[in-house]
Amino acid sequence: MSLSDAPTLGDVRVRAYRVPTDRPEADGTYAWTATTIVVVEIDAGPVTGLGYTYTDASAASLATSLLADALRGRPLADVPAAVDALWRAVRNIGRAGVAATAISALDVALWDAKAKLAGVPLATLLGRRRERVPVYGSGGFTTYDAATLAAQLRGWRDAGIRACKIKIGVPDACDAARLQTARDALGADVELFVDANGAYSARTALAFAERAARYDVRWFEEPVSSDDIAGLRFVREHVGARVDVAAGEYAYTPDDFRRLLEAGAVDVLQADATRCGGVSGFLAAGALADAYHVDLSAHCAPALHRHVGCVAPRMRHVEWFHDHVRIERMLFDGAPPLIDGALEIDAGRPGVGLELRTADAQRYAI
Numbered sequence: 001m002s003l004s005d006a007p008t009l010g011d012v013r014v015r016a017y018r019v020p021t022d023r024p025e026a027d028g029t030y031a032w033t034a035t036t037i038v039v040v041e042i043d044a045g046p047v048t049g050l051g052y053t054y055t056d057a058s059a060a061s062l063a064t065s066l067l068a069d070a071l072r073g074r075p076l077a078d079v080p081a082a083v084d085a086l087w088r089a090v091r092n093i094g095r096a097g098v099a100a101t102a103i104s105a106l107d108v109a110l111w112d113a114k115a116k117l118a119g120v121p122l123a124t125l126l127g128r129r130r131e132r133v134p135v136y137g138s139g140g141f142t143t144y145d146a147a148t149l150a151a152q153l154r155g156w157r158d159a160g161i162r163a164c165k166i167k168i169g170v171p172d173a174c175d176a177a178r179l180q181t182a183r184d185a186l187g188a189d190v191e192l193f194v195d196a197n198g199a200y201s202a203r204t205a206l207a208f209a210e211r212a213a214r215y216d217v218r219w220f221e222e223p224v225s226s227d228d229i230a231g232l233r234f235v236r237e238h239v240g241a242r243v244d245v246a247a248g249e250y251a252y253t254p255d256d257f258r259r260l261l262e263a264g265a266v267d268v269l270q271a272d273a274t275r276c277g278g279v280s281g282f283l284a285a286g287a288l289a290d291a292y293h294v295d296l297s298a299h300c301a302p303a304l305h306r307h308v309g310c311v312a313p314r315m316r317h318v319e320w321f322h323d324h325v326r327i328e329r330m331l332f333d334g335a336p337p338l339i340d341g342a343l344e345i346d347a348g349r350p351g352v353g354l355e356l357r358t359a360d361a362q363r364y365a366i
Helices: 058-071 079-089 098-118 122-126 146-158 172-186 202-215 229-238 254-262 278-291 302-309 322-331 358-362
Strands: 012-026 031-044 047-054 132-138 163-167 191-195 217-221 244-247 268-271 295-298 315-321 342-344
Touching: 012 058, 012 322, 031 058, 031 098, 031 322, 047 098, 058 079, 058 098, 079 098, 079 278, 098 122, 098 278, 122 278, 122 302, 132 146, 132 191, 132 302, 146 163, 146 172, 163 172, 163 217, 172 191, 172 202, 202 217, 202 229, 229 244, 229 254, 254 268, 254 278, 268 278, 278 295, 278 302, 295 302, 302 315, 302 322, 302 342, 315 322, 322 358
Parallel strands: 132 163, 132 315, 163 191, 191 217, 217 244, 244 268, 268 295, 295 315
Antiparallel strands: 012 031, 031 047, 132 342
């Protein structure tokens, strides 16, 4: 079947799973022992589209009620119109937060179904700019002891990853010790990134950066709250040219990205297709970043972001986040392997390329 006679959208099925971490995890502002993933399936004639988001389980209820009603009966060929209907449906409850994550999963499922109908990978349907996209290693939780941290970083280095990120924002002496452990594990040839998750004020972030300069930190993510756009800009203007300030993982709409870019708040814009409106929202963020001559980086969910990462302009890398790499391999067939520090598209798997292993996932159902 071709896209010209594409089917209409039918049943929408949504399931939430809570997957325990392999050990307790924390960053500079939050601790957790499990991650919730909401998986969406949309029937469209001979194909079923699959999408997912990392969010609260309440997104599942929203997706199966208000949002599903906005989709049924629409032609699969017209994904943009269907997505517009989703955003209109949440006008009175607000677009950000849970609503945006639910819409993100549905948007991904729509694009997955459309690519499956065409018989091609999603990146091919959208039109590639590149054949592969590099990743950076991400984990380095503040709960890790030195041996665990070093082993994780060495594993990424040995897999060909050329940049790795650790969490910071704990007492100064602990941060310093962890930075030393990280630099020793990575050696001089792998870039060291840090993520404060908004743990600092603007001035304490700069004080940290001064102390961290000896470790050649090249990326400072969310030094202050991502809501503090003036603070992000202050840090960016004073931290020095060798350090990129990054934020955007909590942007839900194009307006959120626009405000960060207009303010000159970031050197690298982060976008998360499982939060910002799916494939459609990610590509909108990419267009905005391109207009402002700012590089783009994908936050987490590497199995999904390999596709948009091969499509979006000014794409720097995809976050190879420990928790999501593990979950995607546990729950899906088709989770991508790492190939010399990068992700490639499997030409033999149409759509996003994932298939939920329902029996394996059921033990985590909530």
